[in-house]
Amino acid sequence: MFVTVISQAPAYHLILEGILILWIIRLLFSKTYKLQERSDLTVKEKEELIEEWQPEPLVPPISKDHPALNYNIVSGPPSHSIVVNGKECINFASFNFLGLLDNPRVKAAALASLKKYGVGTCGPRGFYGTFDVHLDLEDRLAKFMKTEEAIIYSYGFATIASAIPAYSKRGDIVFVDRAACFAIQKGLQASRSNIKLFEHNDMADLERLLKEQEIEDQKNPRKARVTRRFIVVEGLYMNTGTICPLPELIDDIDLISANMENALASIGGFCCGRSFVIDHQRLSGQGYCFSASLPPLLAAAAIEALNIMEENPGIFAVLKEKCKRIHKALQGISGLKVVGEALSPAFHLQLEASTGSREQDAKLLQEIVRQHQGGGHRGADGRGAGESCGHDQGGSPGGPGLVPEAQGWPPAHSLATRRRPAPTDWASGAVAAASA
Amino acid sequence: QQNGKPHFYEKPIVESFEEAPLHVMVFTYMGYGIGTLFGYLRDFLRNSGIEKCNAAVEREEQKDFVPLYQNFENFYTRNIYMRIRDNWNRPICSAPGPLFDVMERVSDDYNWTFRFTGRIIKDVINMGSYNFLGLAVRYDESMRTVKDVLEEYGVGVASTRHEMGTLNKHKELEDLVAQFLNVEAAMVFGMGFATNSMNIPALVGKGCLILSDELNHASLVLGARLSGATIRIFKHNNMQSLEKLLRDAVIYGQPRTRRAWKKILIMVEGVYSMEGSIVNLPQIVALKKKYKAYLYIDEAHSIGSVGPTGRGVVEFFGMDPQDVDVFMGTFTKSFGASGGYIAGRKDLVDYLRVHSHSAVYATSMSPPIAEQIIRSMKFIMGLDGTTQGLKRVRQLAKNTRYFRQRLNEMGFIIYGNEESPVVPLLLYMPGKVAAFARHLLNRKIGVVVVGFPATPLAEARARFCVSAAHTREMLDTVLEALDEMGDLLHLKYSRNKKSARPELYDETSFELDD
Numbered sequence: 001m002f003v004t005v006i007s008q009a010p011a012y013h014l015i016l017e018g019i020l021i022l023w024i025i026r027l028l029f030s031k032t033y034k035l036q037e038r039s040d041l042t043v044k045e046k047e048e049l050i051e052e053w054q055p056e057p058l059v060p061p062i063s064k065d066h067p068a069l070n071y072n073i074v075s076g077p078p079s080h081s082i083v084v085n086g087k088e089c090i091n092f093a094s095f096n097f098l099g100l101l102d103n104p105r106v107k108a109a110a111l112a113s114l115k116k117y118g119v120g121t122c123g124p125r126g127f128y129g130t131f132d133v134h135l136d137l138e139d140r141l142a143k144f145m146k147t148e149e150a151i152i153y154s155y156g157f158a159t160i161a162s163a164i165p166a167y168s169k170r171g172d173i174v175f176v177d178r179a180a181c182f183a184i185q186k187g188l189q190a191s192r193s194n195i196k197l198f199e200h201n202d203m204a205d206l207e208r209l210l211k212e213q214e215i216e217d218q219k220n221p222r223k224a225r226v227t228r229r230f231i232v233v234e235g236l237y238m239n240t241g242t243i244c245p246l247p248e249l250i251d252d253i254d255l256i257s258a259n260m261e262n263a264l265a266s267i268g269g270f271c272c273g274r275s276f277v278i279d280h281q282r283l284s285g286q287g288y289c290f291s292a293s294l295p296p297l298l299a300a301a302a303i304e305a306l307n308i309m310e311e312n313p314g315i316f317a318v319l320k321e322k323c324k325r326i327h328k329a330l331q332g333i334s335g336l337k338v339v340g341e342a343l344s345p346a347f348h349l350q351l352e353a354s355t356g357s358r359e360q361d362a363k364l365l366q367e368i369v370r371q372h373q374g375g376g377h378r379g380a381d382g383r384g385a386g387e388s389c390g391h392d393q394g395g396s397p398g399g400p401g402l403v404p405e406a407q408g409w410p411p412a413h414s415l416a417t418r419r420r421p422a423p424t425d426w427a428s429g430a431v432a433a434a435s436a
Numbered sequence: 437q438q439n440g441k442p443h444f445y446e447k448p449i450v451e452s453f454e455e456a457p458l459h460v461m462v463f464t465y466m467g468y469g470i471g472t473l474f475g476y477l478r479d480f481l482r483n484s485g486i487e488k489c490n491a492a493v494e495r496e497e498q499k500d501f502v503p504l505y506q507n508f509e510n511f512y513t514r515n516i517y518m519r520i521r522d523n524w525n526r527p528i529c530s531a532p533g534p535l536f537d538v539m540e541r542v543s544d545d546y547n548w549t550f551r552f553t554g555r556i557i558k559d560v561i562n563m564g565s566y567n568f569l570g571l572a573v574r575y576d577e578s579m580r581t582v583k584d585v586l587e588e589y590g591v592g593v594a595s596t597r598h599e600m601g602t603l604n605k606h607k608e609l610e611d612l613v614a615q616f617l618n619v620e621a622a623m624v625f626g627m628g629f630a631t632n633s634m635n636i637p638a639l640v641g642k643g644c645l646i647l648s649d650e651l652n653h654a655s656l657v658l659g660a661r662l663s664g665a666t667i668r669i670f671k672h673n674n675m676q677s678l679e680k681l682l683r684d685a686v687i688y689g690q691p692r693t694r695r696a697w698k699k700i701l702i703m704v705e706g707v708y709s710m711e712g713s714i715v716n717l718p719q720i721v722a723l724k725k726k727y728k729a730y731l732y733i734d735e736a737h738s739i740g741s742v743g744p745t746g747r748g749v750v751e752f753f754g755m756d757p758q759d760v761d762v763f764m765g766t767f768t769k770s771f772g773a774s775g776g777y778i779a780g781r782k783d784l785v786d787y788l789r790v791h792s793h794s795a796v797y798a799t800s801m802s803p804p805i806a807e808q809i810i811r812s813m814k815f816i817m818g819l820d821g822t823t824q825g826l827k828r829v830r831q832l833a834k835n836t837r838y839f840r841q842r843l844n845e846m847g848f849i850i851y852g853n854e855e856s857p858v859v860p861l862l863l864y865m866p867g868k869v870a871a872f873a874r875h876l877l878n879r880k881i882g883v884v885v886v887g888f889p890a891t892p893l894a895e896a897r898a899r900f901c902v903s904a905a906h907t908r909e910m911l912d913t914v915l916e917a918l919d920e921m922g923d924l925l926h927l928k929y930s931r932n933k934k935s936a937r938p939e940l941y942d943e944t945s946f947e948l949d950d
Contacts, residue, residue: 058730058761190661
């Protein structure tokens with residue numbers, strides 16, 4: 001039957017089919033080739049390339065007298081009176097806002113915990129690293145901040161840097177203040193989301209950005225339905241000493257992140273908010289799941305510090321009073337101006353008029369500090385002042401941390417090894433705001 | 437290190453990653469499949485209101501926002517993890533020594549919430565904490581210096597390294613770490629995870645290449661991503677894969693521009709915590725020298741626990757510390773404290789002192805913790821005048837070999853190098869994972885089980901951490917319990933069972949001797 005079909009078909013048809021079949025057979029058996037063929041280097045050429053290649057040195061050389069190499073060595077406890085490089089000074093440089101660093105009750109609580117648990121926890125929270133002290137501390141923090149739940153991290157920096165990427169992923173949008181601190185920048189970088197900066201403390205600018213975003217959304221509603229939007233602000237900005245205008249911003253906060261390393265005189269950080277939000281971090285907060293938990297003695301110290309704060313709420317008023325006093329007293333010094341809110345315990349002293357170059361400014365400020373030091377006041381490279389206040393900076397590492405007015409601070413999203421905004425300090429910010 | 441000359445490592449490296457029989461894999465996937473089907477069913481019931489939803493939900497006002505969590509992202513957590521989550525986050529209330537106390541907790545609503553009964557299960561054998569040398573114990577007189585430092589310095593520091601946070605304790609600690617590792621200088625940081633994620637960006641940047649092992653820890657991956665360098669992954673401990681990547685990198689340069697790479701950094705770990713394998717250091721160093729790359733080694737689990745005197749993998753293989761460019765490690769595991777370090781040549785450490793994100797932005801280490809590390813290190817090095825430290829390191833090695841050998845004889849599938857104190861025992865099926873952990877807790881043995889996503893989906897395992905503080909009796913108790921568990925749950929999958937009676941290997945005739 002097949003033979004009859006073939007004999008009945010026209011000749012050209014058979015020839016065409018025959019050619020096609022031969023072509024297919026040829027294609028099947030021919031060698032494949034890549035489209036972009038690399039020029040075939042011979043083995044000898046490859047060996048030569050490997051011989052010749054010289055990498056850069058692992059680290060570039062650093063000049064021997066770089067200021068950061070000669071750290072100020074503190075011998076003894078970093079409390080109000082501090083011994084730096086052998087000299088005794090008044091401490092205006094540590095973030096010891098409530099003076100709890102050398103409080104005997106805090107030390108006693110830490111000692112009791114040391115006696116019971118030893119020092120380390122030897123495991124992350126998921127693998128027998130959860131101690132009853134941690135659960136206690138989380139409860140207390142949630143009650144103190146009047147939220148449903150709290151989660152603690154073992155390092156202040158890692159708190160916000162792990163919290164942001166747990167919620168915000170690639171493709172989401174985050175509106176963040178231009179003066180946000182370094183930890184927030186790292187968190188945003190790790191989350192790979194779209195970042196929209198708004199001018200520092202400028203609600204009108206934020207509104208403009210939000211409206212722009214709304215217009216974008218209407219153009220592309222399908223995409224808008226899956227992009228999450230977040231706003232990130234700091235309570236007390238370390239880079240400027242100002243407080244964010246919270247009431248104008250929002251009526252309810254989803255997540256508060258704070259640092260126990262400053263006012264709470266311990267180590268670590270925490271996030272608090274509704275259970276719906278916080279629970280997620282227990283499985284996807286990188287600094288929580290993949291890192292050992294906070295040593296129990298530090299957690300016990302934080303609990304005791306909380307006790308003290310709850311028993312004497314009067315200390316916040318004292319702190320506010322002292323801040324206002326210093327702020328007023330420092331006004332009117334020729335050549336220097338005070339930047340920061342009156343009731344902020346951390347602020348900057350900036351040069352009123354820049355000499356024009358960052359290095360010159362830095363040297364001038366360093367000289368001011370040195371002379372200060374001669375008088376026994378330790379302002380840590382000319383940073384802020386104020387009753388046991390922190391300081392802030394913007395200069396190069398090791399240099400005085402003041403921001404020469406002419407330049408303003410470097411933009412928030414610059415890769416900031418050269419800047420020195422201090423670590424996050426929302427706890428004190430929240431405290432200060434709460435007492436306001 | 438004693439004679440200083442590096443020699444080629446001659447002992448055979450025995451590592452095994454046996455594959456399970458086929459029926460096990462089939463059942464494992466079936467188990468996950470059934471769990472998923474039931475998950476869909478329950479989700480449907482919850483969404484349509486037939487079943488009460490126990491999970492926390494969005495606020496009313498935010499219901500029309502874009503959902504915070506993708507529904508599917510949480511599917512695994514809600515439906516599979518939630519069923520067995522009583523095996524994780526178990527709270528304890530004593531020091532994490534070889535025996536510890538676990539707080540009893542029960543759930544009335546199938547693991548959605550827990551409540552504590554108030555009872556404490558005392559003296560549970562601890563096979564889960566990273567307490568390799570047994571140094572994390574409750575306070576005893578040898579920790580007197582820690583108490584003194586706590587009373588003198590307090591607990592917090594409230595400042596960064598660049599500002600007022602460098603105490604003389606930190607300097608002392610850094611000198612000691614450099615001496616311990618036999619390198620020029622070291623720098624310490626407050627958190628091990630942050631050590632990686634904040635220092636790798638300071639070392640490499642755009643235009644550099646990072647070659648990272650498949651199974652590197654999350655902190656290494658995060659540090660590599662934050663640095664902005666190009667990342668290429670080679671197969672776990674596979675030297676051919678690494679060599680191919682190195683050759684291609686050097687010969688062909690950067691992907692499109694063909695410019696040469698600025699630097700190449702190979703990132704590996706000393707002991708991998710989920711596999712129990714030890715890095716193949718001699719070959720990596722040979723490759724690194726040939727292709728002029730830099731080597732970054734994360735010794736979180738291997739410092740203090742491998743090597744004849746506990747100095748880590750470099751000593752384990754008898755190599756020269758000068759061959760490794762960046763030593764990184766943590767103090768959490770073998771030293772019973774917390775924090776991390778980076779050590780190496782002086783110019784490297786000086787550079788990090790200036791440019792590390794941690795030195796500039798993050799708080800320094802707490803003084804009593806630093807003192808605990810100083811004390812532990814002196815103990816291990818023998819600087820406190822006794823040989824107790826060395827004895828512990830030897831005891832750990834002995835315990836490791838004994839434990840692994842017995843488990844192999846029983847017929848379990850164990851991964852990893854025979855000298856590594858981290859012992860993963862494969863369970864595969866999710867149901868067995870839960871049964872294993874719960875039964876063993878009933879017998880007062882605390883184990884750690886790990887599943888997806890920390891391990892591949894089908895390879896759930898139990899991970900034991902052998903400690904120098906475990907006595908032979910404790911290990912025997914555990915082994916007996918494991919034997920019974922293995923029979924009860926049919927976990928003895930290994931087809932390469934080694935006989936427990938090697939004296940028969942050389943027997944030539946089986947005739948009875950008259």
